[in-house]
Amino acid sequence: MSPQTAFWVATAIFILAYALIVSEKIHKTIVALMGAALMIVLGIVTQEDALHSPELGVDWNVIFLLFSMMVIINIMRPTGIFEYIAVKSAKFAKGKPFMIMVVFSVVTAVISAFLDNVTTVLLIAPVTLLICQALDLDVVPYLITEALASNIGGTATLIGDPPNIMIASKAGLDFMAFLNNLAPVVVVILIAYVITLKFIFGNKLTVKENLRQRIMAMDENEAIKDPVLIKKSLFVLAITMTGFVLHGMLHMEPATIALFGAALLLLISGIKEPHHILSEVEWTTLFFFIGLFIIIGGVVKVGLIGLMSAKVLELTQGNLFATSMVVMWFSAFASAFIDNIPYVATMNPLIIDMAKQLWPNLQGTALLHHPDLMPLWWSLALGACLGGNGTAIGASANVIIVGMAEKMGRPISFKKFMLYGMPLMIESVIIATIYVWLRYYVFMI
Amino acid sequence: MKARDLMVPVNAFLMPGDSLEEFSKNIRIIRSWEKTCGIRSLPVLDAGGKLVGILSMYDILKAVYPSYLYKTDLSLFTWDGMLESLATKIIGMKVGDLMTKAVITVKDDHPLMECVDHMLKNRISTLPVVDHDGKLLGLIFESDVFFAVSDALYGGRP
Numbered sequence: 337m338s339p340q341t342a343f344w345v346a347t348a349i350f351i352l353a354y355a356l357i358v359s360e361k362i363h364k365t366i367v368a369l370m371g372a373a374l375m376i377v378l379g380i381v382t383q384e385d386a387l388h389s390p391e392l393g394v395d396w397n398v399i400f401l402l403f404s405m406m407v408i409i410n411i412m413r414p415t416g417i418f419e420y421i422a423v424k425s426a427k428f429a430k431g432k433p434f435m436i437m438v439v440f441s442v443v444t445a446v447i448s449a450f451l452d453n454v455t456t457v458l459l460i461a462p463v464t465l466l467i468c469q470a471l472d473l474d475v476v477p478y479l480i481t482e483a484l485a486s487n488i489g490g491t492a493t494l495i496g497d498p499p500n501i502m503i504a505s506k507a508g509l510d511f512m513a514f515l516n517n518l519a520p521v522v523v524v525i526l527i528a529y530v531i532t533l534k535f536i537f538g539n540k541l542t543v544k545e546n547l548r549q550r551i552m553a554m555d556e557n558e559a560i561k562d563p564v565l566i567k568k569s570l571f572v573l574a575i576t577m578t579g580f581v582l583h584g585m586l587h588m589e590p591a592t593i594a595l596f597g598a599a600l601l602l603l604i605s606g607i608k609e610p611h612h613i614l615s616e617v618e619w620t621t622l623f624f625f626i627g628l629f630i631i632i633g634g635v636v637k638v639g640l641i642g643l644m645s646a647k648v649l650e651l652t653q654g655n656l657f658a659t660s661m662v663v664m665w666f667s668a669f670a671s672a673f674i675d676n677i678p679y680v681a682t683m684n685p686l687i688i689d690m691a692k693q694l695w696p697n698l699q700g701t702a703l704l705h706h707p708d709l710m711p712l713w714w715s716l717a718l719g720a721c722l723g724g725n726g727t728a729i730g731a732s733a734n735v736i737i738v739g740m741a742e743k744m745g746r747p748i749s750f751k752k753f754m755l756y757g758m759p760l761m762i763e764s765v766i767i768a769t770i771y772v773w774l775r776y777y778v779f780m781i
Numbered sequence: 782m783k784a785r786d787l788m789v790p791v792n793a794f795l796m797p798g799d800s801l802e803e804f805s806k807n808i809r810i811i812r813s814w815e816k817t818c819g820i821r822s823l824p825v826l827d828a829g830g831k832l833v834g835i836l837s838m839y840d841i842l843k844a845v846y847p848s849y850l851y852k853t854d855l856s857l858f859t860w861d862g863m864l865e866s867l868a869t870k871i872i873g874m875k876v877g878d879l880m881t882k883a884v885i886t887v888k889d890d891h892p893l894m895e896c897v898d899h900m901l902k903n904r905i906s907t908l909p910v911v912d913h914d915g916k917l918l919g920l921i922f923e924s925d926v927f928f929a930v931s932d933a934l935y936g937g938r939p
Contacts, residue, residue, distance in 0.1 A: 416854060419853065419854065419855060462849035462850070462853045462855060465849040466850075466855050466859070469847065470858075470863075553860070554858045558857045558858075559854065740849065743848045743849075744847070744848065744849070745870070
């Protein structure tokens with residue numbers, strides 16, 4: 337195949353695959369795997385490229401990090417620890433409706449910063465439904481605010497949200513870098529979020545006094561199923577988190593740390609047959625990533641991504657502040673409507689290519705961590721993660737919440753979700769914009 | 782034995798437009814009439830007598846039960862009166878709204894082992910028996926199949 341033909345074939349596979357993923361006519365994992373298979377079958381990339389090349393192939397760092405965290409959660413889930421936390425939170429809020437909304441949002445945000453957002457929402461939402469039923473409250477505002485909070489919280493750390501995991505791996509940024517650069521602004525965004533909720537819901541939610549007694553009568557200790565396994569899990573989680581904090585210094589990838597945590601918990605949990613723990617791993621999600629990485633590898637190889645990055649630089653005339661603003665706002669709106677995972681998978685090589693055009697003499701860490709490039713990574717992370725809040729399909733947590741509400745006979749329309757999600761998303765991106773501008777372009781710290 | 786040897790003729794059925802109260806009433810009447818106990822469901826026939834569904838106690842309980850309790854252990858935190866208050870959400874629903882539409886049936890000349898297979902794999906206690914044209918001939922109840930096993934072991938019923 338001539339380079340010219342290869343370029344158009346790869347571009348066609350890429351566009352077709354993304355169009356099918358957006359249309360949801362065929363399951364996204366099937367589309368991604370088919371696209372990947374075509375890239376290899378048609379000789380755009382070799383199998384060697386697809387499976388082993390750090391530049392063009394599957395990012396196993398992302399896959400193993402996600403896999404390991406899923407294993408840890410699958411072991412922890414049946415212990416009752418999450419139900420315990422949620423019931424305890426509702427009691428801490430004294431059964432007061434707005435306080436419950438705030439406490440649940442904050443708890444969701446904090447848990448989401450360390451666990452996958454979908455998992456967090458799947459753990460918190462059932463308790464929310466029960467609490468709302470006990471208090472005779474409309475569950476819809478609670479579910480929506482939790483989904484939004486989980487996306488905000490997930491933005492704070494390397495492991496909080498898949499875009500961050502992908503950016504960290506491609507850009508070689510460590511856990512502490514994410515914590516230092518993203519967590520501060522996420523805290524501000526979360527505070528602003530809670531204040532905004534106060535304006536929207538503050539005085540609207542009321543509850544009868546006798547119903548509050550139902551909450552106060554709940555004994556969270558009853559939720560604990562396996563106290564020994566909880567202790568073991570928390571021990572392993574503590575080791576894993578310490579490992580994440582130190583992984584830069586230890587010169588280990590986050591996937592290594594997480595794999596060690598998962599294997600250690602499997603070993604000490606006393607589980608004899610790991611079959612059910614492993615079968616509950618979300619293989620569909622993992623293979624979606626695998627397929628996407630190979631598709632992206634194809635369009636990187638033929639030079640499509642290079643072409644796109646040149647266009648972006650042309651547009652912003654090499655002004656990096658303008659570029660980072662474009663990246664953040666474009667990412668936010670793109671992620672509100674399409675899955676942020678394929679989006680970030682495309683943007684990562686695009687930003688790297690941009691860096692190569694700007695500093696052709698640099699390579700490796702010197703290139704990827706160029707001080708002028710750093711704000712671009714953070715803008716991409718902030719835009720792609722926070723953007724998910726814009727619509728009901730912007731983030732997986734939103735999709736889960738909408739599905740749950742529908743099952744409860746309280747469907748949340750696309751419009752209704754957007755009514756809350758879009759303004760709150762824009763608020764958060766405005767805060768992120770001011771933060772990036774002040775921190776990286778005014779004070780330059 | 783074949784399915785037709787154990788089946789009980791259909792002596793009560795519902796129509797999709799019937800109220801759920803009709804189901805409760807009929808189930809009670811049948812229990813007092815029939816020697817076989819454990820009737821948990823009724824076939825639903827359309828105006829032409831065609832089997833269009835089956836409604837069981839399980840379907841009704843499932844409609845009242847909140848789906849979020851399924852995958853959690855939160856039932857520890859439920860309260861007195863919750864079931865009764867949630868029950869009101871199916872007021873006004875018709876038989877056709879809650880019935881299982883994809884009914885598992887067995888042909889009248891098929892063996893009993895096939896009946897047990899359907900019952901165990903699908904956790905159902907009533908199996909409609911149909912002829913080769915799909916016409917409903919009768920019902921097989923889990924309890925009757927059990928007694929067939931019991932008879933095979935210990936001889937006839939006392």
